[in-house]
Amino acid sequence: MPAAPLPARLGRLLLLAALAAGLVSCRASDVALDAPTTTTTAPATTTTTTTAPPATGMAGDPGVGDPYFPELGNGGYDALSYHIDLEWLPDNGSIDATTTIELTPTVDLRSFNLDLVGLDVSLVAVDGVDVGFRRSGREMTVLPESVLPAGEAVTVAVSYAGRPQPISLGSDVFGAGWQTDGREAYVVSEPAGAASWFPANDHPTDKALFTFELTTAPDQVGVANGVLVEERPEPDGRRTWVWRAADPMATYLASIVVGDLVIERTTAPTGLALRDAYPPEHAAPAQELFARTGEMVATFEEWFGPYPFEVYGHVVVDEALGFALENQTLSLFGTDLLGAGGAGERTVAHELAHQWYGNAVSPASWRDIWLNEGFATYAEWIWLQEAYGQPIERSAERAHAGADYGVAPGDPGNEELFQPTVYIRGGLALHALSVEMGDEAFRALLREWPQRFHDSTASTEDLRALAEELSGQDLATVFDDWVHGTELPPFPT
Ligand SMILES: [Zn+2]
Known part of the structure; x- marks a missing residue:
């Protein structure tokens, strides 16, 4: 997905040059990105401890030892599922959320870490019991009241709120994670941005199942990976959209978009369900850009074997991103690829192949x-x-x-x-x-x-x-x- 750390304008020039030359290049990846303007460094250490940790058991490692990003992910447990219940409050650019994680300790744990950057955590509970926690940079250490035995799954709930910010890793890598123009919100999490919007074991080596419960303004639509299983009005007039991703997924591919969107459903020649979401004013070029997706699914199934998930499609955000991203079952596109002809079609094929x-x-x-x-x-x-x-x-x-x-x-x-x-x-x-x-x-x-x-x-x-x-x-x-x-x-x- 995203791209080289070039200034956005240079990236666009390269993209235009590539288009003019008839070169491909889809993923505007080799082209560049319209990097978000806001990046943050890790917040100052804050500490909230309500109980002393148990004396036995192990402390889970704060990283999985990735050679490029050693602090990504955490050791000592296997995350099984995430349920992300999130309200987007566009009037003040903030979220109010509770993420519930089912995880299984792989060793006897007296403490373990989740990755989470910024945001105010109000509550952490393990199997319904409030517990202490400690925060430092992107690490949140959870302190259960008693040792969590290896092999016995527990449920960890984290309630948090605030204005999410994209994460800078202190390098030239794209400021990854939460993005907003003040009204629309979406995420671009590869490689390390998931921790900007939910507490996670943020490394591809720990895949898990996901459900999303997105509450939006009355006139907005919330989309996410997987299948829409429920849409309901709230008493205050807002709407809640529940999406379920039935296959294990890496945290960096977890995706939500909240905006002024319409959802269009079609079916590939193979029978695979397709659904695209885009701003209604971009309907015609979006339909044109994605017109051959079903054929591509059929072609790639011949070459690669069965499509690996239950559904596929795209979401277009109302912004010239300078790249596209292959979020699982729901690739993310920007308006810059609408009307881009062959380059746009190649990007559609590229992101589909990533599935x-x-x-x-x-x-x-x-x-x-x-x-x-x-x-x-x-x-x-x-x-x-x-x-x-x-x-x-x-x-x-x-x-x-x-x-x-x-x-x-x-x-x-x-x-x-x-x-x-x-x-x-x-x-x-x-x-x-x-x-x-x-x-x-x-x-x-x-x-x-x-x-x-x-x-x-x-x-x-x-x-x-x-x-x-x-x-x-x-x-x-x-x-x-x-x-x-x-x-x-x-x-x-
Ligand atoms: Zn790619």
Whole structure:
């Protein structure tokens, strides 16, 4: 998803240049983003302790040890589900929320952490009992009254309120998380922004089920991942929208949008339910942009295997984002891709492909981001071949000739997670792999990857192991040259 840390205006110029040149590039990813103007650093430490922690049991780790973002996620438990009950109060730009998390300790826990940045926490309860907590930066330490035994699920409720702010990680990475123009609100959480709007075990390695209960102004619509299971009026005239995502999901893909939206439902030729949401004034170009989604689902099912979730679709926010984001079952688009012709269509294909590569199978660490973007870029080339007859090799050749990507896609650095090499050289690495493995084994790899690792995460090493298993070849050279080497190898033939 998002992109290189270029100034928004430069990003737009690059996008226009790319469009004029007939280059693709969907994900305005290699283009850039309209970064949010507000970023915050972690708030000062605040402490609220009401009880002394139990003397036995372990303290859960404050991070899962991601090589790029060590403090993301937490140790000592497995999150099973999140229920996010959230009111958006546009008049003062704030939220009032309670997130209820079901989790299972993996060790005997005397305390554990959730990731949450900013916002005022009024209450933390474990199995209905108020408990103490402590906050420092993005870490909130929950202090149960007694040790939580390993293997026994508990329910943790956190009530909080305030004005969410996008999170800066102290690098050039996009200020991720909550975004608002004062009336509309949405989230762009990759890689670390989920903690700006709900308490989370914020790392892809801990996927969970999600439900969202969004209360909006009377004339607004709230959408989220999954399926709308209830819409009800509140006594004060506001409306509540309940969405349920039935498949495990990484926290960075959890998404809500509240705005002036209409929801349109259609069905793909495969029978998959599709639903798009967009501002009514953008209905015609939005319908045009998403017109071939059903065909794309059918094409990608032939190449990748069954679509991994129960529903798909897009939501358009009334802002020129400069990128799109593949939130699970509900990709996020901005107005800049409306009327963008082929570039817009390629982005639609790119974000759809992420549902297999990135969402069903998520990166084991953020250093593996090329696994998301390389596959999605390669999928664009598949779409160009299947829909327009342009061979994949021709698209790859053009990409190879386009620039000197002298950074290893397998280690782009945590400050340049979304730089072009991750996308373009990532896609080229897969093309090189297909040349080395041969078409049959490579097509088997495309299908087996989302089958074997669905609802989970996988690493570059997992990909190499699977490719070697399916081809019976030693593929070290391809990975060394294309994924881990700095110098761009010659075009594979
Ligand atoms: Zn992408």
